[in-house]
Amino acid sequence: xxxxxxxxxxxxxxxxxxxxxxxxxxxxxxxxxxxxxxxxxxxxxxxxxxxxxxxxxxxxxxxxxxxxxxxxxxxxxxxxxxxxxxxxxxxxxxxxxxxxxxxxxxxxxxxxxxxxxxxxxxxxxxxxxxxxxxxxxxxxxxxxxxxxxxxxxxxxxxxxxxxxxxxxxxxxxxxxxxxxxxxxxxxxxxxxxxxxxxxxxxxxxxxxxxxxxxxxxxxxxxxxxxxxxxxxxxxxxxxxxxxxxxxxxxxxxxxxxxxxxxxxxxxxxxxxxxxxxxxxxxxxxxxxxxxxxxxxxxxxxxxxxxxxxxxxxxxxxxxxxxxxxxxxxxxxxxxxxxxxxxxxxxxxxxxxxxxxxxxxxxxxxxxxxxxxxxxxxxxxxxxxxxxxxxxxxxxxxxxxxxxxxxxxxxxxxxxxxxxxxxxxxxxxxxxxxxxxxxxxxxxxxxxxxxxxxxxxxxxxxxxxxxxxxxxxxxxxxxxxxxxxxxxxxxxxxxxxxxxxx
Amino acid sequence: xxxxxxxxxxxxxxxxxxxxxxxxxxxxxxxxxxxxxxxxxxxxxxxxxxxxxxxxxxxxxxxxxxxxxxxxxxxxxxxxxxxxxxxxxxxxxxxxxxxxxxxxxxxxxxxxxxxxxxxxxxxxxxxxxxxxxxxxxxxxxxxxxxxxxxxxxxxxxxxxxxxxxxxxxxxxxxxxxxxxxxxxxxxxxxxxxxxxxxxxxxxxxxxxxxxxxxxxxxxxxxxxxxxxxxxxxxxxxxxxxxxxxxxxxxxxxxxxxxxxxxxxx
Numbered sequence: 173x174x175x176x177x178x179x180x181x182x183x184x185x186x187x188x189x190x191x192x193x194x195x196x197x198x199x200x201x202x203x204x205x206x207x208x209x210x211x212x213x214x215x216x217x218x219x220x221x222x223x224x225x226x227x228x229x230x231x232x233x234x235x236x237x238x239x240x241x242x243x244x245x246x247x248x249x250x251x252x253x254x255x256x257x258x259x260x261x262x263x264x265x266x267x268x269x270x271x272x273x274x275x276x277x278x279x280x281x282x283x284x285x286x287x288x289x290x291x292x293x294x295x296x297x298x299x300x301x302x303x304x305x306x307x308x309x310x311x312x313x314x315x316x317x318x319x320x321x322x323x324x325x326x327x328x329x330x331x332x333x334x335x336x337x338x339x340x341x342x343x344x345x346x347x348x349x350x351x352x353x354x355x356x357x358x359x360x361x362x363x364x365x366x367x368x369x370x371x372x373x374x375x376x377x378x379x380x381x382x383x384x385x386x387x388x389x390x391x392x393x394x395x396x397x398x399x400x401x402x403x404x405x406x407x408x409x410x411x412x413x414x415x416x417x418x419x420x421x422x423x424x425x426x427x428x429x430x431x432x433x434x435x436x437x438x439x440x441x442x443x444x445x446x447x448x449x450x451x452x453x454x455x456x457x458x459x460x461x462x463x464x465x466x467x468x469x470x471x472x473x474x475x476x477x478x479x480x481x482x483x484x485x486x487x488x489x490x491x492x493x494x495x496x497x498x499x500x501x502x503x504x505x506x507x508x509x510x511x512x513x514x515x516x517x518x519x520x521x522x523x524x525x526x527x528x529x530x531x532x533x534x535x536x537x538x539x540x541x542x543x544x545x546x547x548x549x550x551x552x553x554x555x556x557x558x559x560x561x562x563x564x565x566x567x568x569x570x571x572x573x574x575x576x577x578x579x580x581x582x583x584x585x586x587x588x589x590x591x592x593x594x595x596x597x598x599x600x601x602x603x604x605x606x607x608x609x610x611x612x613x614x615x616x617x618x619x620x621x622x623x624x625x626x627x628x629x630x631x632x633x634x635x636x637x638x639x640x641x642x643x644x645x646x647x648x649x650x651x652x653x654x655x656x657x658x659x660x661x662x663x664x665x666x667x668x669x670x671x672x673x
Numbered sequence: 674x675x676x677x678x679x680x681x682x683x684x685x686x687x688x689x690x691x692x693x694x695x696x697x698x699x700x701x702x703x704x705x706x707x708x709x710x711x712x713x714x715x716x717x718x719x720x721x722x723x724x725x726x727x728x729x730x731x732x733x734x735x736x737x738x739x740x741x742x743x744x745x746x747x748x749x750x751x752x753x754x755x756x757x758x759x760x761x762x763x764x765x766x767x768x769x770x771x772x773x774x775x776x777x778x779x780x781x782x783x784x785x786x787x788x789x790x791x792x793x794x795x796x797x798x799x800x801x802x803x804x805x806x807x808x809x810x811x812x813x814x815x816x817x818x819x820x821x822x823x824x825x826x827x828x829x830x831x832x833x834x835x836x837x838x839x840x841x842x843x844x845x846x847x848x849x850x851x852x853x854x855x856x857x858x859x860x861x862x863x864x865x866x867x868x869x870x871x872x873x874x875x876x877x878x879x880x881x882x883x884x885x886x887x888x889x890x891x892x893x894x895x896x897x898x899x900x901x902x903x904x905x906x907x908x909x910x911x912x913x914x915x916x917x918x919x920x921x922x923x924x925x926x927x928x929x930x931x932x933x934x935x936x937x938x
Contacts, residue, residue: 332852341851342849653850
């Protein structure tokens with residue numbers, strides 16, 4: 173095998189798709205729409221089943237006797253404080269998405285719920301909040317946890333490179349160094365680069381609409397490209413500084429900024445209303461989570477579930493290699509129980525607060541104050557947040573803060589993505605060379621930029637999501653492999669039974 | 674070793690077959706043999722069965738084994754295992770008629786039930802060795818997991834050395850979870866297999882070892898088929914609650930292998 177098979181093969185695949193996007197965008201569109209539509213229509217049910225299984229698996233594992241096993245050697249201690257760890261978890265896992273959808277998702281569901289719910293009704297509002305919690309709650313984190321825990325276990329405890337293929341050793345043995353292992357890793361790179369490129373593209377669009385909203389900067393290709401260029405420079409600087417100083421500092425300050433924003437919205441907004449929404453939605457979520465986990469309403473309103481729930485599940489699964497490797501890297505030294513309970517509950521709770529504050533205040537504006545923010549979201553989802561800010565004191569400062577948050581999340585996401593892509597394409601070295609990081613950094617930004625201009629961004633997102641189908645199997649097998657590894661360890665201790673004579 | 678043998682028989686079997694088998698068992702140093710037949714409860718037929726078994730008994734006078742017979746009523750496998758226990762039989766010898774897959778999966782098989790219930794060693798005689806052509810066995814496989822179940826097979830493996838020239842010691846393990854542990858595991862397996870080889874080489878003309886990774890049942894079937902072994906020796910794990918949904922390794926080997934199986938519970 174060539175030394176850099178994964179690196180070269182992934183670059184070629186990415187280049188192929190980008191060229192297709194430039195020269196024959198219609199073809200790319202039709203290919204991606206056909207594949208994407210086919211998968212969602214035929215395998216949507218499977219995404220719900222496997223995601224629910226992952227959640228159950230996480231809970232069982234945390235409560236099992238394996239919960240005390242460390243993701244690292246027995247003497248390892250966690251490298252990051254809880255605050256640093258949670259900040260980075262949150263930034264990598266949700267980041268830009270939360271700012272993008274914090275206002276837009278509840279309002280979209282409220283304006284356009286599934287057929288069996290009346291539009292713009294109280295019932296629709298309850299439904300909107302509950303499903304926003306659901307889509308961003310325990311399930312995505314369960315998917316991430318499976319991926320990151322397996323990688324962390326096999327790399328830190330069993331001394332293998334932090335690659336997805338490493339997690340397949342119990343099943344495949346030395347074949348992980350051959351074609352099957354390489355295919356898994358290339359698929360992971362493919363999903364990551366396309367996923368991150370679309371995220372960055374959409375993030376840049378929202379930064380642009382924010383700037384247009386406040387400063388009247390025209391939302392043209394040039395300005396969006398300029399935004400991508402500036403942010404690219406920023407994240408390249410952060411990437412050269414390294415993980416500990418760069419991403420951690422940015423993530424922490426972002427957490428702080430986000431916290432300030434939430435507190436401000438809570439205090440100066442309809443505080444009691446928001447807390448009521450939070451409490452009520454929590455209750456609804458807790459009592460309905462089992463039912464929601466497997467609801468696709470095949471007889472009525474199925475389209476809505478395909479567009480939202482199934483789309484999200486596929487997205488989280490496709491996104492999991494990137495988040496998984498990054499989260500694994502920052503979680504060394506924590507026990508399985510600590511890891512699962514931390515990564516499952518804390519980010520979920522933070523997300524709930526975020527949605528309660530932003531969703532709650534926008535529904536208040538729409539339902540009680542008579543402001544037409546829902547219409548603004550339907551027109552352009554990226555402007556929803558700024559439309560809500562307009563009804564608050566100091567809206568300019570708020571909008572600026574939101575843009576800053578977006579930029580920083582953009583930078584941390586892109587930075588961690590280059591880091592992860594570097595790891596994946598240097599056979600699992602935890603300190604990938606600067607050259608590789610730069611190659612991937614430039615690649616992901618240019619993919620985002622090119623497709624933003626040529627219009628293939630949505631097609632690219634759909635391509636990224638197609639990776640969810642094979643990755644569902646990869647994740648399922650990871651559960652099996654992890655269980656095999658853990659049970660072998662429980663049975664005979666780590667290597668002790670086979671001690672050399 | 675296997676002095677007293679319980680031999681469940683079907684009344685339809687021909688005298689020739691009974692004779693061929695008796696001479697095979699005689700070579701295995703059997704001294705007493707009990708022909709045993711289980712009737713369906715309440716349907717009668719005692720007399721017919723007894724006369725048939727008596728006929729078998731008298732025909733075997735010249736073979737050199739003491740033959741008795743007994744007829745009981747009840748659940749076939751339970752009666753067989755109970756009788757073996759009460760008589761203190763050293764071996765239950767079951768000639769397995771090859772029922773097809775559909776029949777055996779729908780009706781279950783008495784052999785499978787005996788294998789599951791028996792407290793004494795069971796010899797399931799399948800296609801090989803084909804006694805109509807040759808009584809001599811050429812090679813046997815001893816499948817070991819180095820655990821308690823396999824240790825119980827020690828004596829029978831020594832004993833069969835008097836009858837069979839070649840022994841193949843087979844270990845099927847589970848791959849360790851990382852390359853380093855896997856390397857240690859392999860070294861450990863090799864050391865163990867080497868020990869076993871040394872232990873048995875005084876009893877057999879030739880001893881070989883084979884080490885595989887994967888599902889025990891399918892690798893045992895594979896190896897037996899590959900080297901055309903005449904018999905395979907297995908220890909049975911006596912779990913109170915069998916964990917394998919698809920049946921234990923023993924059950925799967927017994928139902929699908931072409932060679933005979935000696936099962937030590």
